[in-house]
Amino acid sequence: MADDVLFEFLHMEMVSHIYKDQASKGEMDKDRATCVSTLEGMGFRVGQGLIERFTKDSPSFKDDLDVMKFICKDFWINVFRKQIDNLRTNHQGTYVLQDNKFALLTQFSNGKQYLEEAPKYLAYSCGLVRGALSNLGMDCVVTAEVSLMPSCKFQVVIQKI
Amino acid sequence: MADDVLFEFLHMEMVSHIYKDQASKGEMDKDRATCVSTLEGMGFRVGQGLIERFTKDSPSFKDDLDVMKFICKDFWINVFRKQIDNLRTNHQGTYVLQDNKFALLTQFSNGKQYLEEAPKYLAYSCGLVRGALSNLGMDCVVTAEVSLMPSCKFQVVIQKI
Numbered sequence: 001m002a003d004d005v006l007f008e009f010l011h012m013e014m015v016s017h018i019y020k021d022q023a024s025k026g027e028m029d030k031d032r033a034t035c036v037s038t039l040e041g042m043g044f045r046v047g048q049g050l051i052e053r054f055t056k057d058s059p060s061f062k063d064d065l066d067v068m069k070f071i072c073k074d075f076w077i078n079v080f081r082k083q084i085d086n087l088r089t090n091h092q093g094t095y096v097l098q099d100n101k102f103a104l105l106t107q108f109s110n111g112k113q114y115l116e117e118a119p120k121y122l123a124y125s126c127g128l129v130r131g132a133l134s135n136l137g138m139d140c141v142v143t144a145e146v147s148l149m150p151s152c153k154f155q156v157v158i159q160k161i
Numbered sequence: 162m163a164d165d166v167l168f169e170f171l172h173m174e175m176v177s178h179i180y181k182d183q184a185s186k187g188e189m190d191k192d193r194a195t196c197v198s199t200l201e202g203m204g205f206r207v208g209q210g211l212i213e214r215f216t217k218d219s220p221s222f223k224d225d226l227d228v229m230k231f232i233c234k235d236f237w238i239n240v241f242r243k244q245i246d247n248l249r250t251n252h253q254g255t256y257v258l259q260d261n262k263f264a265l266l267t268q269f270s271n272g273k274q275y276l277e278e279a280p281k282y283l284a285y286s287c288g289l290v291r292g293a294l295s296n297l298g299m300d301c302v303v304t305a306e307v308s309l310m311p312s313c314k315f316q317v318v319i320q321k322i
Binding site for chain 1: 166167168170171172174175178179182199203206207210211214239240
């Protein structure tokens, strides 16, 4: 419990710092993209580190779906305190992970007034997932979408080489 | 365990982001001070938030020493997974908290080669303590000192009004 808060508070501070820092430099539109990519990059490196710890004692994975199941269950529980509620795939390299109560969005009220702000608070987590998958040999693009707080969908698209 | 890592990794990324960001702006000396103060400020706000949660069910404190004991025990365990090893005071508003194995320094090797880097990794924690104390009505200056990794001394000086 204390730990959740420790991470959540630090995450909020970091988002707000990065956005404030960019705002002070002017150029609003370019800024938004830069902030998202800065946060995503931080998440990516942390995700790489985390997955190394989490998979230390795990057997190897038999396929991509097996990896995704690990992300939805073990990884998500370790990081966000709950499992992903729903995993869907088109069996062609696209996965949709739905979390009905995403930890980093629970501080916001359920209404629509904060929907526009949501992407700021998802960039770091998209990076976490991309970093974790990258270390498991899966090169992906990860995006997130919120239609009703605090539920959230992460889309993972595996990049064919 | 997973949570420790989550917080520690995010903290490392944040320190490195803030230093890199400043370095790109030039002016090295002014920069160091700015980075320390940015990190300290983030810690301060998080410390304020954390202490509110941690003291929700606590009885009120009878004096400053009582508050400091709470910081050394409950607060430190919640945040850094262990108690402060030694608390000293001159009974005139100065307290020295010694942690023989400070969580955010354990990733570094014990030698002297990283001593110079240590202050970067302590600024956020100094802010945490200052924020927590501030919310408990104690206006303080908090500094940290490392003479041998990973042990660390935090000095708290209460400001008389």
